[in-house]
Amino acid sequence: MKAIQTKYHGPTTVRGSRISASDLDGNRVIISMPSELNHDEAHRAAAEALCRKMGWTGVLAQGGLAKTEVFVFVDHWSAKPVPEAKPKKEYQPKTGAACGCKRGVQRDNCPNCEGTGWVIDFKAIRERSA
Numbered sequence: 001m002k003a004i005q006t007k008y009h010g011p012t013t014v015r016g017s018r019i020s021a022s023d024l025d026g027n028r029v030i031i032s033m034p035s036e037l038n039h040d041e042a043h044r045a046a047a048e049a050l051c052r053k054m055g056w057t058g059v060l061a062q063g064g065l066a067k068t069e070v071f072v073f074v075d076h077w078s079a080k081p082v083p084e085a086k087p088k089k090e091y092q093p094k095t096g097a098a099c100g101c102k103r104g105v106q107r108d109n110c111p112n113c114e115g116t117g118w119v120i121d122f123k124a125i126r127e128r129s130a
Contacts, residue, residue, distance in 0.1 A: 002073055006021045009030075021050040027053070100119060
């Protein structure tokens with residue numbers, strides 16, 4: 001699977017604004033910033049220019065990083081659903097006091113902190129669930 005990274009280059013005294021598109025194999029193309037396009041469209045135009053230069057075809061998905069845009073080819077074999085979020089752990093109020101148990105097996109089997117290292121207020125838990 002191929003990924004393309006695009007980056008904006010501001011104007012200099014000699015050249016106007018440009019956008020470069022490159023992959024990790026060193027293939028690169030630079031286009032002048034098209035004034036008629038918005039930010040996303042301009043970056044897509046640079047990525048498509050690199051695709052034309054290299055003879056790549058397919059559907060491109062776009063995403064952004066801190067200072068660059070990234071494009072990847074999408075096909076139905078690589079598309080996987082995002083797994084569901086794990087359920088949140090049950091609320092366990094802590095007293096703010098450190099438990100006196102030692103790390104390791106003793107802490108794992110401690111009835112006061114249940115492995116957290118902090119004394120748990122089980123009375124508050126029972127009141128909350130009642």
